[in-house]
Amino acid sequence: MKQYWLIKTEPSTYGWDDLVKKGSGMWDGVRNYQARNNLRQMKQGDLALFYHSGKNPGITGLTEITREAYPDPTAVEGEWSAVDLKPVRPLKRFIPLEEIKQKRELKNMVLVKNTRLSVQPVTAGEYDFLLKMELTT
DNA sequence: GCCAACGTTGGC
């Protein structure tokens, strides 16, 4: 069964445009155990929503996991993991965090409940709802 | 730039 995820990034460091420019990316540098464990759960073909944090936070695009967890080459110490992913498409419109927080259907999203987790699971219900939001204004 | 929330570290 396909799983859904949400990955956060600071656009000034590495944003959607960077990923699109390169065509694919290695998701490395995760240094939080919960986030790492989520990375390790990812399967090839899983979809991950691409979220920009910082100024004007929200979801910008959709990505697909192309390589499952392997040791993070940027880790000098400790057992950390990285995955590879590629952009699928930008969302038809940017979905701001502010709007997500207003939806009753999304009030249990990890994004809302645990704002600081950088790699998090998204339920199928939440995923479907977000894709519907994408089509409305 | 501030601060709340959370994770990690280290003393005991």
Added chain:
DNA sequence: GCCAACGTTGGC
């Protein structure tokens, strides 16, 4: 094993 101190993330 508890908890205070500290560092980091990320919304505002």
